Amino acid sequence: MASFEKIAASPETLVDTMRGLKASGFTFLEFMSAVDYIPKNRVEPGANRIDATYMLWNPAANEQKMVVVPLSRDNPSVPTVMPVWEGANWHEREAHELFGIDIKGHPNPRHLLLAEGWNDTYPLRKDFNVDDVEIDWNVPTSKLAEGNPERVYHFAVQHPGAHGPQGFDLLLNGNTIVDAEARIGYVHRTLEKIGEQRNYYQNILNMERGCIMCGMPYIDVWARAVEELLGVEVPEKAKYLRLIAVELNRLSSHLLWMGPQQGGDFAYMPVMMWAIGDREKVLDLLEALTGGRITFAYIRPGGVRWDIPEGFRDMAEKNLRYLEYRLPMYEEMMFRQPIIKERLTGLGKLTPGEAVGLGVSGPSLRATGVAHDTRKDAHIPIYEDLGFRIVTQTGGDGWARGMVRLGEMKESIRLILDALDRLPPGNSEADLFNRKAMPWMKVPVGETYAVTESCRGRLGIHLVSDGTNKAYRTKIRGPSFSNMYAVEHILKKGSYLYDIPALIGSMDTCPADMDR
Amino acid sequence: MLADSLLFKLFVFPGTVFSFIIVLFLFWWWRKIGASIQSRYGPKHVGPAGTLQTIADVVKLITKESIVPERASRWFWFMPVFSFVLSFLFLSLIPFSDHWVIIDFDASLIMLFAVMAIEPLFIFLVGWVSYNKYGVAGGERAGIQMLAYEVFLALTFVPVIMLSHSWSLVGIVYGQGVSPTWASPVLHTFVDRGVWFGLVQPLALVLSIIAVMMATEKKPFNLPHAEPEVIYGSSTEYGGPFYALQMLSQFLMGFLGAGLITTLYLGGWALPSVPPALGFVLKTLVVGTIIIWLEHSLPAMRVPHLLEVAWRKLVPLAFLNIFITLIIMEVLGWA
Amino acid sequence: MGLIKPLLYTLRELFKRPITVKYPYEKRDISPRVRNIHTLDRDTCQHCGICARMCPNNVLKMVDGYPTADYRYCSFCGICLDACPTGSIQMIHTQEHNIVRAYQKDLYMELLSPDGTIYNPDAPHSEDNETGGVL
Numbered sequence: 001m002a003s004f005e006k007i008a009a010s011p012e013t014l015v016d017t018m019r020g021l022k023a024s025g026f027t028f029l030e031f032m033s034a035v036d037y038i039p040k041n042r043v044e045p046g047a048n049r050i051d052a053t054y055m056l057w058n059p060a061a062n063e064q065k066m067v068v069v070p071l072s073r074d075n076p077s078v079p080t081v082m083p084v085w086e087g088a089n090w091h092e093r094e095a096h097e098l099f100g101i102d103i104k105g106h107p108n109p110r111h112l113l114l115a116e117g118w119n120d121t122y123p124l125r126k127d128f129n130v131d132d133v134e135i136d137w138n139v140p141t142s143k144l145a146e147g148n149p150e151r152v153y154h155f156a157v158q159h160p161g162a163h164g165p166q167g168f169d170l171l172l173n174g175n176t177i178v179d180a181e182a183r184i185g186y187v188h189r190t191l192e193k194i195g196e197q198r199n200y201y202q203n204i205l206n207m208e209r210g211c212i213m214c215g216m217p218y219i220d221v222w223a224r225a226v227e228e229l230l231g232v233e234v235p236e237k238a239k240y241l242r243l244i245a246v247e248l249n250r251l252s253s254h255l256l257w258m259g260p261q262q263g264g265d266f267a268y269m270p271v272m273m274w275a276i277g278d279r280e281k282v283l284d285l286l287e288a289l290t291g292g293r294i295t296f297a298y299i300r301p302g303g304v305r306w307d308i309p310e311g312f313r314d315m316a317e318k319n320l321r322y323l324e325y326r327l328p329m330y331e332e333m334m335f336r337q338p339i340i341k342e343r344l345t346g347l348g349k350l351t352p353g354e355a356v357g358l359g360v361s362g363p364s365l366r367a368t369g370v371a372h373d374t375r376k377d378a379h380i381p382i383y384e385d386l387g388f389r390i391v392t393q394t395g396g397d398g399w400a401r402g403m404v405r406l407g408e409m410k411e412s413i414r415l416i417l418d419a420l421d422r423l424p425p426g427n428s429e430a431d432l433f434n435r436k437a438m439p440w441m442k443v444p445v446g447e448t449y450a451v452t453e454s455c456r457g458r459l460g461i462h463l464v465s466d467g468t469n470k471a472y473r474t475k476i477r478g479p480s481f482s483n484m485y486a487v488e489h490i491l492k493k494g495s496y497l498y499d500i501p502a503l504i505g506s507m508d509t510c511p512a513d514m515d516r
Numbered sequence: 517m518l519a520d521s522l523l524f525k526l527f528v529f530p531g532t533v534f535s536f537i538i539v540l541f542l543f544w545w546w547r548k549i550g551a552s553i554q555s556r557y558g559p560k561h562v563g564p565a566g567t568l569q570t571i572a573d574v575v576k577l578i579t580k581e582s583i584v585p586e587r588a589s590r591w592f593w594f595m596p597v598f599s600f601v602l603s604f605l606f607l608s609l610i611p612f613s614d615h616w617v618i619i620d621f622d623a624s625l626i627m628l629f630a631v632m633a634i635e636p637l638f639i640f641l642v643g644w645v646s647y648n649k650y651g652v653a654g655g656e657r658a659g660i661q662m663l664a665y666e667v668f669l670a671l672t673f674v675p676v677i678m679l680s681h682s683w684s685l686v687g688i689v690y691g692q693g694v695s696p697t698w699a700s701p702v703l704h705t706f707v708d709r710g711v712w713f714g715l716v717q718p719l720a721l722v723l724s725i726i727a728v729m730m731a732t733e734k735k736p737f738n739l740p741h742a743e744p745e746v747i748y749g750s751s752t753e754y755g756g757p758f759y760a761l762q763m764l765s766q767f768l769m770g771f772l773g774a775g776l777i778t779t780l781y782l783g784g785w786a787l788p789s790v791p792p793a794l795g796f797v798l799k800t801l802v803v804g805t806i807i808i809w810l811e812h813s814l815p816a817m818r819v820p821h822l823l824e825v826a827w828r829k830l831v832p833l834a835f836l837n838i839f840i841t842l843i844i845m846e847v848l849g850w851a
Numbered sequence: 852m853g854l855i856k857p858l859l860y861t862l863r864e865l866f867k868r869p870i871t872v873k874y875p876y877e878k879r880d881i882s883p884r885v886r887n888i889h890t891l892d893r894d895t896c897q898h899c900g901i902c903a904r905m906c907p908n909n910v911l912k913m914v915d916g917y918p919t920a921d922y923r924y925c926s927f928c929g930i931c932l933d934a935c936p937t938g939s940i941q942m943i944h945t946q947e948h949n950i951v952r953a954y955q956k957d958l959y960m961e962l963l964s965p966d967g968t969i970y971n972p973d974a975p976h977s978e979d980n981e982t983g984g985v986l
């Protein structure tokens with residue numbers, strides 16, 4: 001699952017290496033990022049370089065390979081890999097602004113997450129100093145806005161259809177979109193930097209801020225990355241409890257998607273409110289289990305923080321059976337009725353090849369007929385024991401995405417109830433840990449990549465440890481980041497103004513997950 | 517007599533005071549039904565069952581500053597007032613009873629149709645004068661919507677005119693047996709005082725409800741103000757008292773749309789053992805409730821889908837309806 | 852015709868009881884695991900300050916040897932409880948925060964005692980003292 005093979009490359013050979021790897025089955029570029037080694041680091045003392053890192057995934061064999069390009073810290077520069085993976089675009093922009101890596105041949109090397117007028121200081125470098133930052137607030141917000149600010153239609157940030165602080169600058173010809181440029185980064189908290197400044201235990205709190213609607217997979221994957229480095233095996237019961245917590249969170253996130261996100265796009269108030277109301281039932285379960293409704297701090301390295309509460313089984317049975325009974329109604333209301341079906345059919349259609357090339361993952365990828373679900377591919381514990389079934393559709397459009405999510409909700413309900421039935425006795429936490437010693441836990445030097453399926457797609461954390469109680473580098477692969485790039489790509493191909501909210505909604509992008 | 521004077525009609529009963537009250541009530545009712553459909557309570561605290569909530573809202577909106585965009589045209593101020601005046605024109609044409617009608621002449625239906633046709637133009641102008649991209653986009657959609665419903669709306673009027681031999685709204689109500697001239701005896705006993713066109717013309721009734729919902733921008737057809745796409749469309753820049761005025765005129769239009777259905781298909785003011793004007797209001801509220809229910813249970817449509825449905829499905833149905841009416845009139849000798 | 856079913860669903864919902872909880876008048880049950888507010892057992896606390904060091908958000912500050920909290924930043928995660936070697940600091944669940952009536956110093960509030968009462972009932976209120984306050 002987590003170990004990966006490192007391949008060294010030089011800037012000159014990078015594109016060829018990538019081509020070769022893609023041809024040999026590594027079709028999926030998970031992220032492009034970097035690790036900054038300043039001389040006084042403890043991972044490789046004395047090293048003075050930036051490693052540009054490209055994480056590749058071979059879905060068929062579930063193999064993970066990382067292409068590492070060592071660069072000088074003074075003037076790092078790599079060629080763009082966009083000819084090989086279209087989806088590398090935003091990842092390269094991110095590396096450009098956060099690490100100062102010059103991407104040769106990039107079509108639009110503007111700032112993506114940081115303010116447009118941010119000066120040449122790079123937040124994720126280890127010698128970054130906040131005092132050096134100066135921001136020029138007069139730089140136009142996008143490349144489109146540079147030339148003709150009067151004509152740009154802002155479908156962004158404050159727009160009620162934009163689903164939070166994300167959006168686009170558009171050039172319109174009537175209702176037809178001529179050009180689009182995404183504007184994201186409004187909730188960029190540099191979660192990766194925060195992750196490097198808090199210790200491993202405190203990070204269970206910070207990591208779940210990665211996605212507001214779906215925080216549990218974040219702490220799950222964080223805990224698994226840390227366990228990987230520690231070499232700890234989690235007790236069976238904790239695995240079950242983690243699965244239950246993650247799936248409950250997935251249910252609540254998908255309900256939120258169905259109501260306020262997708263239902264809200266059509267101003268479909270009944271479904272919107274009913275979904276919020278039914279989500280309460282799931283939140284009640286989460287509250288009983290973890291004590292939190294949105295942010296949980298439930299999973300920690302070595303296990304889970306609390307064992308299952310008294311009477312949880314009956315409560316889950318009652319609430320989830322109710323939800324199961326409501327799902328056919330939602331299907332009828334949202335996916336079978338002609339007005340919405342007309343709006344969703346053919347909306348933002350992606351072919352399987354396109355989707356993989358763009359780095360799309362999660363329900364949006366499975367809607368194209370590609371049966372990749374990290375829960376199964378990466379052999380996340382227990383899922384296969386419970387007979388987890390991947391939900392796919394073939395349409396690749398908005399309707400198919402919705403149906404995949406609906407199917408996943410059914411699957412999640414089944415998984416949770418099955419897991420509760422088969423919950424093994426025992427500890428909910430590895431004995432290895434003295435509970436009180438946890439916060440001081442030091443993690444041996446090493447490097448790992450843990451992945452899971454969050455509600456929005458493939459979520460990964462690349463963790464570099466330097467032997468102290470704080471991580472040296474935490475790179476988070478937020479699934480929404482790539483999915484949002486796919487939205488921009490679809491809009492550029494030609495779309496209509498009235499399709500945008502539904503399109504963003506159907507990709508279920510989460511701004512927090514996107515900006516991190 | 518005071519109650520007979522035009523001034524009383526203009527300012528008290530079908531006019532200002534009454535319409536203000538009915539709009540406030542309707543706003544509350546709209547919210548209550550919507551809330552109930554969405555498993556909520558809706559307004560609850562201000563007044564008994566929240567009935568005074570709307571007044572509180574209107575007072576709040578009136579006390580707010582109305583911001584005029586820097587580059588807006590000087591017509592910015594007038595536009596909401598104009599659309600309010602327009603809805604009053606609409607109001608003055610609707611017969612609350614043969615006595616309580618402000619303007620009635622032989623061709624009031626045509627006049628009413630003209631008023632309904634001007635309205636989208638105003639929506640477009642409202643967007644245009646506020647110098648706002650969303651306003652213009654919303655106004656454009658109002659135009660598209662007009663293309664979709666205008667012909668269709670006119671076609672749904674035709675069978676009624678054919679049956680009642682009248683272009684006047686009061687005449688149409690008379691034509692429904694309120695003072696019977698042609699009604700068949702069977703149906704005559706069925707309904708207390710006459711045959712409502714809605715009973716002989718169910719298809720036309722349904723079609724006109726759809727047309728009226730389109731004309732008054734109710735939910736599946738709320739393109740000009742579709743929030744997820746064009747924010748609040750043409751009214752995006754209007755706030756405070758002007759927003760209140762627009763909301764009120766929108767709800768007044770909604771009420772009058774339902775009133776039009778009542779007049780054309782449900783026998784106008786005729787309701788057994790109820791004073792005429794009250795009968796009209798009650799029936800209109802029933803129709804209004806049905807429209808509110810439909811509005812709250814349907815999602816917004818896509819622009820091309822609306823045009824397609826209107827021209828490919830609804831217009832042919834309206835024509836079909838006219839032919840059916842012709843045949844029935846021929847066969848039964850109602851002509 | 853697919854429209855009929857949604858219409859019937861909404862019609863059915865029209866006559867159902869709303870699911871809203873009328874909050875100030877009726878209250879829902881809260882799970883005992885909910886963490887709303889800290890309590891501190893002053894008898895067992897050994898003034899070690901570990902809770903303050905472990906808090907990810909720097910909420911806790913040691914004042915007069917006891918942790919005090921600035922609730923503006925607390926995310927109610929409970930990591931401070933995990934860190935405390937004696938278990939003196941705990942969190943309880945409440946319906947409202949109105950039981951918090953604590954002495955303030957620079958917005959840092961003294962924690963409650965384990966039975967939910969306050970340690971310093973005579974501490975100055977906001978009326979008497981600008982730095983004190985009742986929440």
Ligand code: SF4
Binds near residue numbers: 909
């Ligand atoms: S609950 Fe969390 S945020 Fe609050 S004081 Fe404790 S550790 Fe800090």
Ligand code: SF4
Binds near residue numbers: 896897898899901934
């Ligand atoms: S960690 Fe526990 S014992 Fe130490 S100061 Fe905090 S509450 Fe007191």
